[in-house]
Amino acid sequence: MKDPALIKTSELSKTYGHFLALRQLSLEVHQGEVFGLLGPNGSGKTTTIRLLLGLIRPSSGQAAIFGFDCWRQSLEVRRLVSYLSGELRMYGSMSGLGLLRFLSDLREGDGLDRAVAIAETVMKLNLRKRVRTYSTGMKQKLALAQAFSDPVDILILDEPTAALDPSARAAVLELVGQARREGQTVVFSGHVLSEVEAVSDRVGILRQGRLMHIEDMHTRRSLRMLLIRFPGEAPGQFPPELALTVREHKKDTCLLEHRGQLGPLLRWLGSTPVEDVAIGTEDLHSLYDRFHGPDVPDEDGELS
């Protein structure tokens, strides 16, 4: 049985004048899950996050976290959620430690020791320096230290690795993994598909404010892609017990999807005359391209 949905939106929409920023989003995120939100700029990721935090009011529909309405009971919601903003701004006159202490005081003083530990040991920050002397990446690290140290059930991270160097990115992905192991639920938006793919249990792809697709990454990771070149005409059908799905079929070549046991597939390959075979996995990019590729027209019929 699935864990209960901690985050639930139903028909959630947000309009700014005539501009529809989010269209009827219905979504459930379960306890202990890492949910990736994908989409280009303006696709509605940040609008979704701000609606969840009660920073903006929905035009229609509802969003709830732990059963609390995200707009009407946003204070209760924010007690349970830690948020990292995508466009980070800080009080430059404070020291790193001063800012962590201030933000921790806004949460009744909880999490300061852990925030300092993450900032100093994982993120390698000098907390005595003023924030205005920090680079963008260092500010991002400071905010991440705060977000991961909050004693909350849900982390909402809006592009958390945007300004980070490769080693800090790896550290963030490790912290996300650790948060999941400790039972926290994480909503993770980003542009770097490999990162979202690496940490997410499920991924939602947004396009022009609409949720186009939700992909279960565990299922996807068990997916194999087979490119087989046959000596003559490629067969039109394959043994049903192999659970092969034809993705592309050319004259002598087939691109096949395979889920399930590898043994029967290899035995079948061994007994079938093939010229060449390549077995691999499909990364998130190809799925993403189905909704955002250059050949996909937008709602006005224009190609992106």
Next chain:
Amino acid sequence: MRPFGALIRKHLHDTRGTLILSGAALFALGWLFVYVTSLREGKILEALASDADDGRIGIMRNMGVEEQSVSAAIMMAFWVHPFIHLIISVWAIGRGSSAVGAEVERGTLDLILSRPVSRFSYLLSHVIIAIFGLYFLALSLAAGARLGGHFNFLRVPLSSWMLLRPALNLGALGLPIYGYTLLASALDHVRWRPTMIGSTLTLAAFIARVISLIPDLQRFAWTGYLGRITIFKLYDPVDAVTGAEKLGFHIAVLAGIATTCIVLAFVGFAHRDLPANG
């Protein structure tokens, strides 16, 4: 209580430089006005008693200063100096516009309101510090005058209570200025617009007050209307140190305007969208 205390400490930390410098300037000014009054008191009284057609004396007469006035009342003619209005107005407009508009523009409001801090307590912390600052500045002026009174001779000595009343009136003058600027700020996402609205309204009210006091224009009926619609009419330090007959009414009206604007700001802020940074 801890989050609210953290907000209060932060606002105090942010404004301490402005408050200390402005307070010091007003303290010095309070002292200076006592000194100038002690030097010129005799001549001012002489001029007030004569039929001299001096513009400055005319303005003092319009403010209620007479030849029998106590020293403090004569000194109060200086308490309407534009520099005093300027400091009070700059503080009120600066704090009002920084409460929401500047924080949204700078992108730092997310940092606070994404944590378990209600919009009400956030705005309340700003209002408390702004009002504290207004009275700190007004009392700095009074403190300067009180201390100056010890070192300079005045015909009628000053008392603390005598100076406290115009200081209360001066602090109250800043309240509506803060109120309407805060209201504009609570609904906006940039700092310049609330600052412009606050400055324009305040400057218009100040000019209206100055025009209404010019003796040569007293014969026109419209100067009377101008005098009545400006909030600066409600700052009357001469009345405050003499009979204080209108002081309660003045403070009540100023506080009433401010309260209305501040309540509207709370309502507007609680129901508005907070747009993304930048």
